[in-house]
Amino acid sequence: MDWFPHRNGELYAEQVPVTDIAEQFGTPAYIYSRKGFEEGFKAYQQALAGWPHLICYAVKANSNLAVLNVLAKLGAGFDIVSVGELERVIAAGGEASKVVFSGVGKQRHEIRRALELGIHCFNIESDTELERIQQEAQALGKVAAVSVRVNPDVDARTHPYISTGLKDNKFGIDIKTAPAVYQRAAELPNIEVLGVDCHIGSQLTSKEPFIDALDRLLLLVDQLRDMGIILKHLDIGGGLGIAYEAHEQPPTPSEYLGQVKERLAASEHHKHLNIVVEPGRSIAAQAGMLVTSVELIKQSDHKAFTVVDAAMNDLLRPAIYSAWHDIEPVVTNNGRQEILCDVVGPICETGDFLGKDRKLSLAEGDLLAVRSAGAYGFGMSSNYNSRCRPAEIMVDCDQVHQVRRREKLADQWADETLLPEG
Known part of the structure; x- marks a missing residue:
């Protein structure tokens, strides 16, 4: 379902014209659909119905407090990679007992805070980290539940920067050496071995890559059972993609997770495993867009450039991944001639573009919508070129809420100081 429909040639966010939102809050601005986030999460609930599960939304995809609160109210757990994300979850009304803590570089103070709050488990990514968690748990007189994130050496067939399941990637523990880590974990007095975790990439x-990884995980589960280590949950990570382009047809959560449940149900040794998933992009991406204004159109002998007020500091994905986002006028202009152009920002970098070779009918002052920008949009934004980060707006039916105000110039240097005189 599209939560940003067209009505009479104009783009809406749920029941509100996007032009009205831009007029009230300015551009560039991220606009989110509450219904979009809710339906994205519910798709996973429906897919896992009838099987014990925990859906841990990947906070890094979009960490706005309003987004986290909407999902927490639906019963979401959360996948975090920093204590900052943990504190955001708590501030948004999330439950620590539904949090899994991933990431290769957990610091001691982060581990302590997670133990104090009582998170569901740590996804450990090295034997060194296991020993660190044991030490911190022992010092606090607590038992830390852990899953071992294994690296199954499965090619996710995605962009190399977001592929995480190959042996050359920094993530996880080689699945071949994982049994020794599990054996050590089972011996430690302040560690509870809870499950196994795997995340092979994003988008x-x-x-096929998911199921390939799953089959390798289940072989490990069987090997550990033979060692006397009985796992309670299977964390299959996230990474399910979305259709940024028309030709992309990723499986739905039900199509993918239906096969997972079939695999588990096929063996008496696997039926007891709770399923943990960590979706981010597939919940958030299509629930948001970036709206920007056309500043000017620059025509050279070789190319046309549509210069807009959004830039790579607002939406970084095209610059670092050559990622595609559909770009369309907020108001259809059928009377104008269509031009082939690059949509670029004002930042002093050749890589500052939102889209290349786009056919658009537009003019100075028009609004453009950069679609499917609800994930890894604002979260990756910056103040590069001393630009202020955009506002974030959440639309709920016919209600419009500013869930983050536009940054002001003085906010940028509020924590900076001059050197003392002399």
Whole structure:
């Protein structure tokens, strides 16, 4: 379902014209649909119905407090990679007992805080980290639940920067050496071995890599059972892609997770495993867009450039991943001639573009919508070129809420100081 429909040639956010939102809050601005986030999460609930599960939304995809609160109210757990994300979850009304803590570089103070709050488990990514968690748990007189994130050496067939399941990637523990880590974990007095975790990459558009990784995980589960280590949950990570372009047809959560449940149900040794998933992009991406204004159109002998007021500091994905986002006028202009152009920002970098070779009918002052920008949009934004970060707006039916005000110039240097005189 599209939560940003067209009505009479004009783009809406749920029941509100996007032009009205831009007029009230300015551009560039991120606009989110509450219904979009809710339906994205519910798709996973429906897919896992009838099987014990925990859906841990990946906070890094979009960490706005309003977004986290909407999902917490639906019963979401959360996948975090820093104590900052943990504190955001708590501030947004999330439950620490539904949090899994991932990431290769957990600091001691982060581990302590997670133990104090009582998170669901740590996804450990090295034997060194296991020993660190044991030490911190022992010092606090607590038992830390852990899953071992294994690296199954599965090619996710995605962009190399977001592929995480190959042996050359920094993530996880080689699945071949994982049994020794589990054995050590089982011996430690302040560690509870809870499960196994695997995340092979992001923006996957076919089921095959997921199922390949799953089959390797289940072999490990069986090997550990033979060692006397009985796991309670299977964390299959996230990474399910979305259709940024029309030709992309990723599986739905039901199509993918239906096969996972079939695999588990096929063996008496696997039926007891709770399923943990960590979706981010597939919940958030299509629930948001970036709206920007056309500043000017620059025509050279070789190319046309549509210069807008959004830039790579607002939406970084095109610059670092050559990522595609559909770009369309907020108001259809059928009477204007269509031009082939690059949509670029004002930042002093050749890589500052939102889209290349786009056919658009537009003029100075028009509004453009950069679609599917609800994930890894604002969260990756910056103050590069001393630009202020945009506002974030959440639309709920016919209600419009500013969930983050536009940054002001003085906010940028509020924590900076001059050197003393002399």
